[in-house]
Amino acid sequence: MSQTSPHRYRQLRNEADRRRREWNESALPKIHIGMATCGIAAGAQETRAAFEEALAEAGVPAHIRAVGCCGHCYAEPVVIIDHPQSGFPPIFYPEVNAGKARMLAKLFLKEGDPRLEHILGATVANDLIPSVMEFPRFNLEHRLIMERCGRIDPEDIYDYIAEGGYEALADTLGRGPEDVIEAVARSGLRGRGGAGFLTGRKWALARAAAGPAKYVICNADEGDPGAYMDRTLLESNPHQVIEGMIIGAHAVGAGRGIIYVRAEYPLAVRILTRAVEQARALGLLGQGILGSALDFDIEVFQGSGAFVCGEETALIQSIEGFRGMPVHRPPYPVAGGLNGRPTLINNVKTLASVPVILQGGVEAFRAVGTEQSPGTAIFSGVGSVVHPGLVEVPMGTSLRTLIFDICGGVPKKKKFKAVQIGGPSGGYLSGAHLDTPIDFDSLAQAGAMMGSGGMVVMDEDACLVDVSRFFLDFTQKESCGKCTFCRIGTRHLLEILERLTQGEGREGDLDLLRQLSEDVKAGSLCGLGKTAPNPVLTSLRYFQDDYEAHVKEKRCPGKMCRPLIAYYIDLEKCARGCNACEGCCPVDAVFITRDRKRGIDQSKCVKCGECVVACPPEYDAVRRVSPPHLAPVIERPPAEEKDPKS
């Protein structure tokens, strides 16, 4: 009976609180290592091994705990050390490799010296050392959804419960489904998967749909290049998503849930599977959840790597065992989805928002963000920024704040050129749009889209034609091949872009690109095809000069398209006797000039750019020019003079 769910929850919470108290009261040092996929890729496993080894050697007992990712990619591997006996507050250490781990084990954990030159800051305000909250990367963020990411152990359900997790569910089970849907609707939450459809309305439609057997599907088929918000959430705090799903099931009356997650996220799959098992063991999934009348269980389904399966109808086809091909809507999944039954499909971030809204209250949620797009937006800021990583900001924050304050701006004193928002289906925005507020409607109006939250920043060295070619290459490979426009149209778009980047652009190509893009957008069946031309359309709109230079002058302004550039060595800057460039050239294109400097044989050069990397910064003598004929001709001396021993 529903009255008992708060009571059942209280029991779980008491146990969680007891465990948490025990942990807090332990006098031993606590080492938290960020061990999500990103941390592991940066070497967190080696860091952990180094801590274990060094602590054993030094004879210092300590707790080592794997936590998820806090989103600070630039600082990976991230370690937070709480060493109460040292007198210092918990300290955030960035880039802790194995060597640094050994050093910290010895000097801080054993001897009590926190090595302040290595810290980023304390995690809490204090009188001893500066806090990380003094950095814009921390204090301009507003963490609603990712609040617990990187702080709790994703493999321990009690850690989530101790933070108030599943409280919203326990509370919800005592309320009528309509009441829950009404709260979600009132919060104004919009689908975080990209389209921004009102979640409350979708839930109401799913509730109203006939039939007892309904499904709730969590769409975790995150496939945009450079986007990893969903992965991080699933790896760092899976229970928040599961709680959102159970609440959704209660609201719409569903009995089965499926998390559709990419097989390319093995850690997320493992953590989710474990989380589901733990929730089941505590009676949070299965028959009579928390003693209520709700029967609901979740299975984890692994997608096989097709980008198009992130489209909800293709996702359903894929679960049903068919080829992942989108189906015309309507019928929408809320009316006839998986196995023809009403199916509620929500993105990971949408579901993770639900417990936050119900626990913190609708008003608190609406207080963040804008009227039409309440709450926060999570972006994976990558590309040419100083502090790449996951950021969660209130909707309505300007792109300028996001890129220049929170992500630290463009490195190496380069100029900002463009930002691509919304993944391969999004669009580019130029410097003129930096004051655009980040919300569903403003971004769409500017020609980009919220998408799933990918954000790629490009500096002055980016070639927008080449980047568009990259994204088109992606979408045309990922097209399922069902409908004419997407299947054939995206290939033609790609071919034209390839032609441009190879310096073979023709008069009329830009008009053809524009027209074909409009046709593919209007004619395609599903979201993939409808949005695939967006990179082309927005770059043509905002960066037409880049295209014209490629066609008319055979020049690449970003100096990225190899057939349109040449490398040469500035003899004024080249140092006699230095051999760095010659040594690294894979095709022996570098020769010695008469005065024992270096030159590049243009007929041999393959434009790999290795010499630019090799040339010592104090000389900085290798130049890149476009078009290639701008490179000064430096003659190779006759063969007999080439002998370096002479």
Place this chain on the structure above:
Amino acid sequence: MTESVSITVDDKTIVVAKGANLLSASLANGIYIPHLCYMEHLQPAAASCRLCFVEVDGRSGPVPACTVTVEEPLTVRTDAPAVRRLQKAGLQLLLSVHRVECKNCPANRRCELQRIAKFLKVGLKPGKLAQRFKQPEIDASHPCLNYYPNRCVLCGKCVHVCRAQHRDVVLTFARRGFDTVVGCYGLSGSSAPSCRDCRACIDVCPVSALLPK
């Protein structure tokens, strides 16, 4: 007794059964709308050839007629400029991957592409688009059928009739994106005899991309 609805298609009023498919109803009333993939019994419609676009009052932009179910009176235009533009673009895309060798093609004169081009008053040419063909020209891996990927328009009718006729489905889509073809992957020898008696896929193909050996 089925309820009927009267709809206006290009100023012509036709009376159709409630719940009828707009494309099907238009065709039955002598109003031709170009189409390749529509099959009466396939629900929901595949909507993959993207040629049967029409404009329906109250809906933004062209919509495929095969996806419109007539529930209430509608005003439909089949010849709006935006519709024609998309149809011509779609046809050009199909022709950019189609071997136009009508004289040597068994589908000559009954070919749906010819019919659509004639209807739209355009030539059988891909316009400014480059032509791209698949290799090999003939896929002869099936014991009784030859498949011509450079004739195929990937309407999917053969795949659907095959699915409807056989317990062990023979034909399916293979590869993806631009390289998508109709294939008979994993075909075992035992399926072949049933193929010998069944010509469903050959009969349904609008462009003779499947022929008996």
